[in-house]
Amino acid sequence: MKPKRRIAITGLGMVTPVGNDARTTWANLRAGKSGAGAIRYFDASGFPVRIGAEVKNFELPAALANSKHTKFASRSHRFALAAAEEALSDAGIRPQSDNAHRWGFSVGAGMMAVSYDELKITREFCANSDGELQPDGFIDPRYPADPVSFCRTQTNAGLGLLTQQFGIRGYATAVHTACASGGQALGTALKVMRRGLADYVLAGGFDSMLNPIGLSSFCLLGALSSDNDTPEKASRPFDATRNGFVLGEGAGFLVLEDWHAAQKRGAKIYCELAGDGNSLSSYRITDSPPDGDGPIQAIQQALADAGATSEEVDYVNAHGTSTQMNDRSECAALRAVLGGNVERVAVSSTKSCMGHLIAAAGAVEAGVCALAIRDGVAPVSANHENPDPDCNVGIVRGESKPMKIRVALSNSLGFGGSNSSLVFRNPSEVKV
Amino acid sequence: MGSPTNIAITGVGAVCGAGLSVDEIWNAIVNGKSAIAPIEQWDASRWPVNISAEVRNVENRTLVEDRKLHKMISRTDMFGLFAANQAVQQSGLLTYHETLDTAAKPKFNDRTGVFAGSGGGNYRSNYDYLPAMSAGDGDLKKFGGEFSSSVNPMWLLKNLPNNVLCHVGIRYGFKGTNACVTNQCVGGVLAIAEAAAALRNDEADRASATGHDTPFEPETVSGYHQLGLLSRDTLRPFDRDRSGTVFGEGAASVVLEKIEDAKARGAKILGEFLGCGCVTEGAGILDLRPDGDGVSRAIELALTDAGISAADVGLIVAHGNGTRASDASEALGIRRVFGANVPPVTAFKWAVGHLIAASGALDLVLALRALREKIAPGIATLKVIDPEVSPLPVSAKAQTPRSDIALVICRGFGGMNVALIVQTGV
Structure with a gap:
């Protein structure tokens, strides 16, 4: 087999609960600063969970604020537009009319398109007093039909908006595998580039479920921490007292580029996106396999795909949601794959600060790995105070840890059992 | 052929308003029977648009045997699992799995991929x-x-867009590489294309790939109608008087295998996946370029991927959704590639409706059947070919494919255009 095409990460953009750009996000993650707090967007005072990790004081960057496309954009689309704009600016390269067809797009898009306010209109015009749907309401002349809002709620609306805004005309796709979406979108982007279908890919994820429906749907599952009085401590992955995740929101985008082309144009290269691994747990819809079966195969495949071994892995950005079951399952998988290296390898969950960005999580966390490699810092896994014997891995406790990172691994494990692992390699370890 | 690994199709399955199997759907189409009829899922008698191609009179139990699942998944997932099961059963993979020894079974499962193209969000949930x-x-x-x-x-779990992925995995024990594509109309075809790519790149040895969707519900009918996309009477692709599309619902599924594996286990090979092209026009959520730029680029990429030339294509299954803008630009895109030498063109949405995320997957399954039967079914609702699209060889009468290779075109929101190429004579 001929050697795989080598892919560089040359641009990053983030909108997260700890910062509206990559630089601020990274500084706060390094400092272990939490983005969680009482929910402010809507009155959550009657909900069993009243905390979340919201994006704060967000405004579209000037380059986008006047775009005619933004009227179609939902809250999470706006995060995506801003993060993608930042990533392209950071990379210093953009689609041009002569190469737009060689630019691809791959995104992990959130599942929740209809906002609570839109649902309120449906209730007002199309439901009886018991909340039963009355379809004729939609054709009543009084119903305030809004084609713009309808377009916004189409499943690939984000793809349509971003490819138009940035002039991308090549391979384009949107994926959704719940919490693994962002990781899978990057994995797809890597494969598309290796297949020679694109020379550049704008890849990432966006999501916001921090609305009354999203929040209640996670409350119903019992997946969220209800530590309403201590929001900053609520997300504590791998801690023995962990009791669920904190719902976040945001977007992360990366620019992927052919390694040699990036070098030739003198681009700054954060790292290599070196490998992708993908598996299904096929266990239960609600549970993670306690022995790590499923995630194990994804991690092994990603390392093999990258031509890397567990000896070279220095840092793992864990999925680490802070639920009992996920963290136990993931640690079992890490122990199985890392073997004798497990004490040495630094593991952290940046969800301890950012909360869980759902479909955006894997993309933002890929960006975190790129920054960790560049700066030689494993970010802290915040709020880890009480060791759990079931999570016996080398967790970065207390403060971030300066260290050279040769190879980093990022896991995204989704509801429904899709597991995605990505491998990143330090440019100094790339032998070309 | 251009690809180092040839990909066999060893199982197919489908469900839509025209039938509960590929046989039933095919028979309806060749008999000129459309499943488009008045809406039954709600009282639409006062609606400006009140037609659809619904799946009627089917018990949940028929679609998914396991009753416990009925409360855990939605209607679109039931269609997806039903079609996927047809394809998996037809492939004989489960019987083959039984013959493996204890050590080989887990490897088989780890090397079996699962792909889905899902309608993603809906309103009714x-x-x-x-x-x-x-x-x-x-x-x-x-x-x-x-x-x-x-x-x-x-x-939340009931409404996950990736439920078919998850439950195909759980039901058959498949645990390999996977993706759930939520790219509106092209979700199903991209799921198949990504599955084929995974086999070519040796990420898996075989895969189940399914497109499924239930786009048809009051709020989407109302929304599409506001946008002027729906027909009030019927779906007439490429007709002078076409006035829009009509929703359908359902699913279609294939099992893909490396051809040498399929041959080694004595599987019946229904066809071969040759190639795919995928592009966006980058024109926004709804807009299409009038020149069919995306259509021709997707076709060219698919031909290159398949290692064939336009002259080798014997049948085109067009997207033909019946809207004015899409059919006109699609015809232009096809003619740009094929010039004066366009093979017979047909389309199936007049009979099955527009299944959105499942549409292209269903067209692919039907294209294989058309090649096998050597029939390009007539478009029964076509009366007068739009002068704008002529001389495209579309007809109300059946035509004969000129080779055993078919090109399937699928278009969607986001300026998406995907072309797939399959062959039967193997």
């Missing part, structure tokens, strides 16, 4: 929250205390 909103009388604080008494605790 959100209505589960309307009673709690009403009980709170619009007050969020009250809503926060109400929802847990009226909404299914499994609501």
Whole structure:
């Protein structure tokens, strides 16, 4: 087999609960600063969970604020537009009319398109007093039909908006595998580039479920921490007292580029996106396999795909949601794959600060790995105070840890059992 | 052929308004029978648009045997699992798995991929929250205390776009590489294309790939109607008087295998996947370029991927959704590639409706059948070919494919254009 095409990460953009750009996000993650707090967007005072990790004081960057496309954009689309704009600016390269067809797009898009306010209109015009749907309401002349809002709620609306805004005309796709979406979108982007279908890919994820429906749907599952009085401590992955995740929101985008082309144009290269691994747990819809079966195969495949071994892995950005079951399952998988290296390898969950960005999580966390490699810092896994014997891995406790990172691994494990692992390699370890 | 690994199709399955199997659907089409009829899922008698190609008179139990699952998944997932099961059963993979020794079985499962193209979000699932909103009388604080008494605790899991992926995995034990594509109309075809790519790149040895969708519900009919995309009478692709598309619902599924593996286990090979092209026009959520730029680029990429030339294509299954803009630009895109030498063109949406995320997957399964039967079925609703699209060789009467290779075109929101190429004579 001929050697795989080598892919560089040359641009990053983030909108997260700890910062509206990559630089601020990274500084706060390094400092272990939490983005969680009482929910402010809507009155959550009657909900069993009243905390979340919201994006704060967000405004579209000037380059986008006047775009005619933004009227179609939902809250999470706006995060995506801003993060993608930042990533392209950071990379210093953009689609041009002569190469737009060689630019691809791959995104992990959130599942929740209809906002609570839109649902309120449906209730007002199309439901009886018991909340039963009355379809004729939609054709009543009084119903305030809004084609713009309808377009916004189409499943690939984000793809349509971003490819138009940035002039991308090549391979384009949107994926959704719940919490693994962002990781899978990057994995797809890597494969598309290796297949020679694109020379550049704008890849990432966006999501916001921090609305009354999203929040209640996670409350119903019992997946969220209800530590309403201590929001900053609520997300504590791998801690023995962990009791669920904190719902976040945001977007992360990366620019992927052919390694040699990036070098030739003198681009700054954060790292290599070196490998992708993908598996299904096929266990239960609600549970993670306690022995790590499923995630194990994804991690092994990603390392093999990258031509890397567990000896070279220095840092793992864990999925680490802070639920009992996920963290136990993931640690079992890490122990199985890392073997004798497990004490040495630094593991952290940046969800301890950012909360869980759902479909955006894997993309933002890929960006975190790129920054960790560049700066030689494993970010802290915040709020880890009480060791759990079931999570016996080398967790970065207390403060971030300066260290050279040769190879980093990022896991995204989704509801429904899709597991995605990505491998990143330090440019100094790339032998070309 | 251009690809180092040839990909066999060893199982197919489908369900839509025209039938509960590929046979039934095919027979309806060749007999000129359309499943488009008045809407039954709600009383649409007062609606400006009141037709669709619904799946009628089917019990959940017929679609998914396991009753426990019925509360855990939605209607679109049931169609997806039903079609996937047809394809998996036909492939004989489960019987083959039984013959493997204990050590080989887990490897088989780890090397079996699962791909789905899902309609993703829908509107009706959100209505589960309307009673709690009403009980709170619009007050969020009250809503926060109400929802847990009226909404299914499994609501989120029930509505996951990736449920077919998950339940195909659980049902058959498949645990390999996977993706759930939520790219509106092209979700199903991209799921198949990504599955084929995974086999070519040796990420898996075989895969199940399914497109499924139930786009048809009051809010989408109302929304598409507002946008002027729906026909009030019937779906007439490429006709001078075409006036829009009509929703259908359902699913289609294939099993793909490396051809040498399929041959080694003595599987019946229904066809071969040759190639795919995928592009966006980058023109926004709804807009299409009038020149069919995306169509021709996708076709060219698919031909290159397949290692064939335009002259080798014997049949084109067009997207043919019946809207004015899409059919006209599609015809231009096809003619740009094929010039004066266009093979017979057909389309199936007049009979099955527009299945959105499942549409292209269903077209692919039907294209294989058309090649096998050596029939390009007539478009029964076609009366007068639009001078704008002529001289495209479309007809109300059946035509004969000029080779055993078919090109399937699928288009969608986001300026998406995907072309797939399959062959039967193997």
